[in-house]
Amino acid sequence: MDIKETLSTSLKSLSLNKVRSFLTMLGVVIGVFAVISLVSLVEGVQNYVEEQFEDLGSNLIFVASGNVGYQGGRPGQNLSSSNLKEKHIDLIESEAEDYIEYVTPTIQTLKTVKYKTNNYYSAVIGVSYNADKIFAIYPKEGRFFNRLEQNNSSKVVIIGNVLYSKLFGNENPIKKSVKIDGHSYEVIGFLEKKNPDYDESLIIPYTTLRDDFEGTTIISIVSKARAKVSLDEASERVRLALYKDLNDDEFTVLTQDDILDSIDSILGILTIALAAIAGISLLVGGIGIMNIMLVSVTERTKEIGLRKALGATSRDIKRQFMIEAVLISASGGLVGLFLGWLTTVLIRDLINASVPFWAIPLSLGFSIVVGVVFGTYPAAKASEKDPIEALRYE
Amino acid sequence: MIPVLEAKNLCKNYDIGGVSIKAVCNVNLIINKGDFVAITGKSGSGKSTLMHMLGLLDTPSNGELILNGKNTKGMNEKELAQVRNKEIGFVFQSFNLLQRTTVLENVMLPLIYSTIPNEEHEKIALNVIKQVGLDHRLKNKSNELSGGERQRVAIARALVNSPSLILADEPTGNLDSKTGDEIEKMLVELNKKGITIILVTHDNDLAQITKKQIVLRDGEIVDGY
Numbered sequence: 001m002d003i004k005e006t007l008s009t010s011l012k013s014l015s016l017n018k019v020r021s022f023l024t025m026l027g028v029v030i031g032v033f034a035v036i037s038l039v040s041l042v043e044g045v046q047n048y049v050e051e052q053f054e055d056l057g058s059n060l061i062f063v064a065s066g067n068v069g070y071q072g073g074r075p076g077q078n079l080s081s082s083n084l085k086e087k088h089i090d091l092i093e094s095e096a097e098d099y100i101e102y103v104t105p106t107i108q109t110l111k112t113v114k115y116k117t118n119n120y121y122s123a124v125i126g127v128s129y130n131a132d133k134i135f136a137i138y139p140k141e142g143r144f145f146n147r148l149e150q151n152n153s154s155k156v157v158i159i160g161n162v163l164y165s166k167l168f169g170n171e172n173p174i175k176k177s178v179k180i181d182g183h184s185y186e187v188i189g190f191l192e193k194k195n196p197d198y199d200e201s202l203i204i205p206y207t208t209l210r211d212d213f214e215g216t217t218i219i220s221i222v223s224k225a226r227a228k229v230s231l232d233e234a235s236e237r238v239r240l241a242l243y244k245d246l247n248d249d250e251f252t253v254l255t256q257d258d259i260l261d262s263i264d265s266i267l268g269i270l271t272i273a274l275a276a277i278a279g280i281s282l283l284v285g286g287i288g289i290m291n292i293m294l295v296s297v298t299e300r301t302k303e304i305g306l307r308k309a310l311g312a313t314s315r316d317i318k319r320q321f322m323i324e325a326v327l328i329s330a331s332g333g334l335v336g337l338f339l340g341w342l343t344t345v346l347i348r349d350l351i352n353a354s355v356p357f358w359a360i361p362l363s364l365g366f367s368i369v370v371g372v373v374f375g376t377y378p379a380a381k382a383s384e385k386d387p388i389e390a391l392r393y394e
Numbered sequence: 395m396i397p398v399l400e401a402k403n404l405c406k407n408y409d410i411g412g413v414s415i416k417a418v419c420n421v422n423l424i425i426n427k428g429d430f431v432a433i434t435g436k437s438g439s440g441k442s443t444l445m446h447m448l449g450l451l452d453t454p455s456n457g458e459l460i461l462n463g464k465n466t467k468g469m470n471e472k473e474l475a476q477v478r479n480k481e482i483g484f485v486f487q488s489f490n491l492l493q494r495t496t497v498l499e500n501v502m503l504p505l506i507y508s509t510i511p512n513e514e515h516e517k518i519a520l521n522v523i524k525q526v527g528l529d530h531r532l533k534n535k536s537n538e539l540s541g542g543e544r545q546r547v548a549i550a551r552a553l554v555n556s557p558s559l560i561l562a563d564e565p566t567g568n569l570d571s572k573t574g575d576e577i578e579k580m581l582v583e584l585n586k587k588g589i590t591i592i593l594v595t596h597d598n599d600l601a602q603i604t605k606k607q608i609v610l611r612d613g614e615i616v617d618g619y
Contacts (some may be wrong), residue, residue, distance in 0.1 A: 001506050001507050002512075004512070005506045005512065010494075010507065012499075016493075016494050016495075023534060149436065216449050301488065303492060303493075305490075306490045306492070306503075307503070307507075308451075308475070308486070309449070309451060309478065309480070309484050310479060310503055310504040310507060310551075311475050311476065311478050311479025311480075311504055311507035311508065312475065312507050313471055313472050313475045315472075387451050388446050388452060391486070391490065
């Protein structure tokens with residue numbers, strides 16, 4: 001029997017029990033669907049993080065307190081203590097002037113902001129007057145605060161796009177007054193919708209935040225390298241500048257590439273872990289296929305005896321049952337792949353998920369391997385049947 | 395003329411619990427083209443064992459079996475399967491049709507293991523189905539047929555590869571007397587057309603439709619050859 005006939009015979013056998021064939025492949029469907037969905041989700045997270053960094057530009061240098069990798073979350077988390085002081089900003093500006101164009105500290109705290117009867121618990125971020133150029137956060141309307149306002153610790157605020165809608169509705173917020181933890185601030189601008197880091201936050205001069213709210217510390221200092229300057233050289237100059245006042249274990253200098261590499265590494269491990277966990281359901285699916293195929297072999301004992309009597313060899317029988325198992329698992333893989341892709345399309349509005357190309361052949365290939373591995377034993381059992389005994393079977 | 399089938403000192407022993415039991419012993423047979431032979435005997439006489447050996451489903455413990463001049467001794471599984479497919483057509487007592495499969499597909503079954511090109515299978519199958527008078531039931535599934543119709547499908551399946559020999563094991567055993575008579579008539583007609591048939595049965599009345607009867611007792615031929 002040639003391969004085309006074997007395929008046709010196997011398809012016919014599976015179609016005689018459509019419900020059973022479908023239920024048998026469910027394990028593989030779920031396994032592949034889980035692998036594709038989870039891997040796409042992680043890919044989406046990776047895309048999102050990279051997009052956020054791309055928006056910032058690729059020439060930023062982050063200085064964090066302590067001897068750490070990327071802390072996770074936004075630079076400038078409010079920790080109870082920090083080695084970074086305002087003098088370190090001056091050090092970087094003076095010692096690395098040829099390499100660094102702008103420098104800002106980032107300080108952050110959480111406060112209640114009120115306007116009329118509306119109030120929200122929001123992040124208040126303290127930065128320098130040139131932070132708009134560093135983080136590319138340009139007001140949609142109004143302006144960013146200036147050097148004089150920073151030096152005077154002026155009570156001025158720029159509001160994130162989403163927070164402005166919540167506080168002001170359709171009212172124009174420019175020149176209005178909001179209260180942040182009891183202190184009155186004049187709204188001088190609001191941002192265009194950008195990302196969650198700023199959309200629901202308030203931005204004020206770091207000097208104002210330092211003066212108005214006790215216990216805040218500089219968590220990170222962010223520098224923007226000059227154009228056409230090597231980022232590695234610039235970060236080294238920042239490091240050398242800080243060595244004048246700090247020890248090696250009191251600060252860490254990271255570029256965006258360093259941070260992205262760490263994130264990629266973490267996400268890579270997460271991808272493998274999730275895929276392995278989802279792969280367990282593929283294994284269970286394979287066991288299900290083997291189970292049902294064994295039942296099928298027993299049910300079709302007489303048929304096997306008949307085929308052998310009519311000229312089928314053990315090899316023909318083995319191939320037929322093996323192909324049936326592979327058809328079930330491969331079909332399950334295709335359905336799972338489709339469902340995984342569909343899920344990715346449906347959640348694309350929430351997160352820029354995409355099915356990585358490598359996941360397609362890997363999951364299909366793996367589902368075929370599952371069919372081969374778990375179909376081998378039942379196929380062998382079928383091929384070993386003695387035709388005389390099989391024909392007598394009731 | 396070469397005999398269709400020649401059995402020389404055919405023996406089959408079984409080892410059960412360390413004891414060797416002779417199921418068939420020293421059977422010598424010559425079946426020529428156009429013969430219509432019945433192998434009869436009581437239950438336990440060795441009819442089924444002999445039929446299995448003649449049909450190449452079982453390997454003799456001793457002796458030789460020559461089918462259309464080909465000695466089957468020493469043939470491997472693949473060679474035996476090929477000879478079975480080409481030279482022997484089986485008709486079973488319980489029909490042994492594939493369930494939920496059409497008449498056409500059942501009759502085509504031996505062809506998929508043959509060397510005949512796939513595109514000719516349907517044409518050949520339609521021809522034999524017409525011979526047994528079931529061309530109006532082509533698309534019916536086997537479970538939709540009566541007992542007599544099922545046996546006719548089985549006979550068509552046995553004829554589809556134009557075998558040298560038809561081996562029929564109690565072909566009317568599962569049929570009522572009227573339907574059984576119809577099948578008997580069909581077998582007689584087929585033999586008149588030159589088809590060689592070996593009938594295995596314990597029914598002496600059925601055996602009488604054949605031209606020669608061989609009686610087995612305790613695994614040996616006691617009458618007929």
